[in-house]
Amino acid sequence: MSDFKKIGIIGLGVIGGSLALEIKKRKIAEKVIGFSRKIKTMEKALKEGIIDEFYDCPEKLIENTDFLILSTPISALYNYIKIIKVTNPKIFFTDVASVKKVICENVEKIIGENSNFVGSHPIAGSEKSGIENIKDGLFENKIVIITPTKNTNKNVKKKVKLLWEKLGSKVYIMDPEQHDKILGFTSHLPHLLIYTLLSVGEKNKEILKKFFGSGFFDTTRIGKSNPEMWTDIFLENKINILDWTKKFEDEINKLKIILKRNEREKLYKFLKRAKIFRESLE
Amino acid sequence: MSDFKKIGIIGLGVIGGSLALEIKKRKIAEKVIGFSRKIKTMEKALKEGIIDEFYDCPEKLIENTDFLILSTPISALYNYIKIIKVTNPKIFFTDVASVKKVICENVEKIIGENSNFVGSHPIAGSEKSGIENIKDGLFENKIVIITPTKNTNKNVKKKVKLLWEKLGSKVYIMDPEQHDKILGFTSHLPHLLIYTLLSVGEKNKEILKKFFGSGFFDTTRIGKSNPEMWTDIFLENKINILDWTKKFEDEINKLKIILKRNEREKLYKFLKRAKIFRESLE
Numbered sequence A, B: 001m002s003d004f005k006k007i008g009i010i011g012l013g014v015i016g017g018s019l020a021l022e023i024k025k026r027k028i029a030e031k032v033i034g035f036s037r038k039i040k041t042m043e044k045a046l047k048e049g050i051i052d053e054f055y056d057c058p059e060k061l062i063e064n065t066d067f068l069i070l071s072t073p074i075s076a077l078y079n080y081i082k083i084i085k086v087t088n089p090k091i092f093f094t095d096v097a098s099v100k101k102v103i104c105e106n107v108e109k110i111i112g113e114n115s116n117f118v119g120s121h122p123i124a125g126s127e128k129s130g131i132e133n134i135k136d137g138l139f140e141n142k143i144v145i146i147t148p149t150k151n152t153n154k155n156v157k158k159k160v161k162l163l164w165e166k167l168g169s170k171v172y173i174m175d176p177e178q179h180d181k182i183l184g185f186t187s188h189l190p191h192l193l194i195y196t197l198l199s200v201g202e203k204n205k206e207i208l209k210k211f212f213g214s215g216f217f218d219t220t221r222i223g224k225s226n227p228e229m230w231t232d233i234f235l236e237n238k239i240n241i242l243d244w245t246k247k248f249e250d251e252i253n254k255l256k257i258i259l260k261r262n263e264r265e266k267l268y269k270f271l272k273r274a275k276i277f278r279e280s281l282e
Helices: A014-025 A039-047 A058-063 A074-087 A101-110 A154-166 A176-203 A214-224 A227-236 A238-260 A264-280 B014-025 B039-047 B058-063 B074-087 B101-110 B154-166 B176-203 B214-219 B227-236 B238-260 B264-280
Strands: A004-010 A029-035 A067-070 A092-095 A119-122 A143-147 A170-173 B004-010 B029-035 B067-070 B092-095 B119-122 B143-147 B170-173
Touching: A004 A014, A004 A058, A014 A029, A029 A039, A029 A058, A058 A074, A067 A074, A074 A101, A074 A227, A092 A154, A101 A119, A101 A176, A119 A154, A119 A176, A143 A154, A143 A176, A154 A170, A176 A214, A176 A227, A176 A238, A176 B176, A176 B214, A176 B238, A176 B264, A214 B176, A214 B214, A214 B264, A227 A238, A227 B264, A238 A264, A238 B176, A238 B238, A264 B176, A264 B227, B004 B014, B004 B058, B014 B029, B029 B039, B029 B058, B058 B074, B067 B074, B074 B101, B074 B227, B092 B154, B101 B119, B101 B176, B119 B154, B119 B176, B143 B154, B143 B176, B154 B170, B176 B227, B176 B238, B227 B238, B238 B264
Parallel strands: A004 A029, A004 A067, A067 A092, A092 A119, A143 A170, B004 B029, B004 B067, B067 B092, B092 B119, B143 B170
Antiparallel strands: A119 A143, B119 B143
């Protein structure tokens, strides 16, 4: 017997599509039902066995499933939460977005404090988007952060935790504020820096031509990420991102002074400490 | 018949070792002779067929070869250039360092304007160092920049160009100033940013714990590079690096204003333009 009956997934991009595929493969639910704004995406997902069924409107899907995963861009999320309130406000549901505080607040604002929601964030993204980029075993051994609030129903939390564990993920639980602070550094700040670096490159492309090596390509791979998705993330986690940017600027100012003063030993120690920290993460 | 007789390589790290291996494999020279400060490295290189011979002091190697590649850290280079001046000032030689202006100037200062030197920079590095990390075919299809000055002997330029072409590289010729400006952006600035990012991470490691994903790991891979080597590069190309850092700061300030004002459309366009530039490089 499966742990879940009918799981609905709204949004069949890299994360939503990979979730559907993996839930089916691991027989975590009896049925996986999808919805995407694009009929072609749903047809492709059905044809390739990524989902079992689809509905042509989100209301039907929300009415006819008992567990829902919202896997859309952040700016599209709120509309679906409003539909949940009207159609099936007691449904168990989660999301997969890269920011959590504002989403958790909005769910409580729209549906109420006794909604059956808890936020999730699988740290398993990619710079690629769309159903053509879904990946087998995408969540295996990946970190997933679940962000309950003081109002979160314990049964929902348990159910959502179970889902990710069945997908092979390592689940951590923290409050949404802490999540947004941490991810503001580990994911959002690097994206901000790389988009900025690329923007400088774009403005100087005539002199730079094609003199880029593999280091540059690896470093800037995240700059190929979906700009719509990242517009949302930057705006929704603005306070933490600006705060980390300030810390980054303080640090680069120190490095600039070391350089200007030709302080070789201090410079070496700065780089060495950074390298050791990077190596400690692996 | 080989194009070169005896090629000497001083420094048997990733670049020097890979060069020796590849020159032998492609039979570009009749003999490849190595020198490293560490006797163990030379013994390993000989045993593994990376070099044909080694000398236990650099003077002997410089006296007994007709073409020399200096493949040491920048701060060690000048000492070997002084030995060249004393031992064999007419030897044809090149280097492989990531900065060029200061090196070209120092060669002319130490040996004189009629030295037989031209600088090279193979854009084929790695964050790994040492002979244990040498790589087969490292220079195949990689860009190599050769930086003649107004005093460069044409025969040396031709010979050095031939060497890299025989190694499968795409050779570009530009003056040392232009090289240092371009690489200041495409390689040195990204390293500066990533070392700084890691330094901020190091100072906040207690709250960040292990919540890092593959995006962070790829972006910061270059932060594992050799800090001694990068201390030299940052100091030797300081002016260009500080100039690019200023441009980066101007750009991040624009992005911060966009964020603070919640200018969604402008933000989206900023990110989209950066993404398109990144994709255009591939």
